[in-house]
Amino acid sequence: MATAMAATAAERAVLEEEFRWLLHDEVHAVLRQLQDILKEASLRFTLPCSGTGTEGSAKQENFILGSCSTDQVKGVLTLQGDALSQAIQDARNHVSQAIYLLANRDESYQFRTGAEVLKLMDAVMLQLTRARNRLTTPATLTLPEIAASGLTRMFAPALPSDLLVNVYINLNKLCLTVYQLHALQPNSTKNFRPAGGAVLHSPGAMFEWGSQRLEVSHVHKVECVIPWLNDALVFFTVSLQLCQQLKDKISVFSSYWSYRPF
Template identity: 65%
Template sequence: MAAAMAIQGERAVLEEEFKWLLQEEVHAVLRQLQDILKEASHRFALPTSGSGGAVKQENFVLSTSGTDQVKGVMTLQGDALCQADVTLKMPRNNQLLHFAFREDKQWKLQQIQDARNHVNQAIYLLMNRDVNYQFKTGLEVLKLMDAVMLQLSRARNRLTTPATLTLPEIASSGLTNFKPAGGSVLHNPGAMFEFGSQRYEVSHVHKVECVVPWLNDALVFFTVSLQLCQQLKDKISVFSSYWNYKPY
C-alpha cells in the first residue's frame, strides 16, 4: 500500500512539473527564440548608403586556400553580386588574366533570399498564436519545434551549401560573353566553352571564398536557435519516459 501511494505521489509531482513545463517554460523558450531570430532577421535588413535609400555596397577580398592562383575582389549589394574583379595566374606560364563582371549585370544570390524567407517563416510559426495561448500536450510543442527547426535547418543549409551554376546557366545569365560547347553540363575539368571565335577546355578549377560577417552572424543565431529547440524537445521526452504511455 505504501509503495503504491509513493508511486502515486511521485506521479502527481511529475504531472505538476510537466504542467509547469507546458505553461511556463515553453513560453519562456518561445520568447527567447523570437528574440534571437528577430536579431537574425535584422542581419538581412540591408544597410543603406544614405543616398536615396540605396542599398550599401560592400567589398570583400576573394581568397583561395594554399595557392595564389586566383585573387580578386567582389562587391555585394544586399543579396546581389554587382561587381567582381578576378585575376587568374595561368599554371603553365604564370601569365595573368583579368576578368570582371559586366557593369550592366548583377548576379542575384538566391540562397540569401531563401535564407531570409526561411527565418521569417520560423518567426511566423513562433508568433502565430494568441499571447495567452496555453499548450495542452507535449506533442503540440514537439510539432511546433519540428516545424521551426525545419525552417532553420533549411536557412542554414542554403548559406552553408552555396548554389553552383553550370556552364549553360552562366552563359544564359548574360553575366559573361561566352557560351558552352560540346554539350558540357558542369564546369569541371574537361568541360568546353567558346569565347569569341575561340574554343576552350577547362583544365583547372579553383574555388575562391570570402567571409561576409553579417551572414556569419545569422548562421550563429540559427545554430543557437536549433540548440534551444532541441533542448526543449529533450525535456519533453524525459517526462514522457516516466509514463508507460505518452502524456501527450
C-alpha cells in the first residue's frame, strides 16, 4: 500500500512539474507563434502602396473575372484601393482584436491555472472564427439594398440603367453578379411579390425601386480567386488549430485533477 501511494505521489509530482512547464513556457511559445501568424494575416488586408505619386496612394489590382459554367461572360475588374471595405475591414478588425488579446499577455505574464489559458484561447478563437466567417459567409441582401449600395455607380464608364451589380467576397474569391432588369408595366397581370434577402437572386425576382416595379430577367455571375485572401484563410485555419491543440493539452492535465480548477 505504501509503495502504491509513493508511486502515485511521484506520478503526481511529475505531472505537476510538466503542467508548470506548460503554463510557464509552452503557452507563451504558442502565443508568440499565433501573434506572428496573425500579423501576417493582418498584412494581407492592406493593399500595398504604388510607390509613386502621392504618399499613401493605393496600388490598383486587376482581376480577370470568368464563369465556370459558360464562356459568354468575362471581364477585367480594376479596383483602386479597397472597394470592398466592409467585409475586409470587419475581418481585419477581428484579427486585430485577436492580436491585442495575445499581446496583452507578454513574456513576463504568469498564467496561474489552465482555466485562464482556456479562457484566453476561447476569446482568440471567437475573433478568428468571426474573421473567417466574414469572408466565408456573404451577406444576404435584398435587391433594393443592392440598388442602394452604390456599387452600380462605381463603374467607369457608367453601366446602363437596366443593370444592377453586386460585388462581394466568398471564401477566397471575388464575385461579381450582374442582374439584367426590366420594368413591369402598371397593367401587368403578373402577381407582384418582392423578393427577400439572398446572396444570389434568380431570374424572376421582383422588387420596387422608386416609383418602378422591376423584375430580374437574366443573371450573370463571374468570379476569380484572390491569392492574398486564400493566404488569410489558411492563416485563420492554422491559428485555430494551434489554439485548439493548446486547449486539448490543458484538458489532458485537467482530467487528472478534476477537483481542481484547471
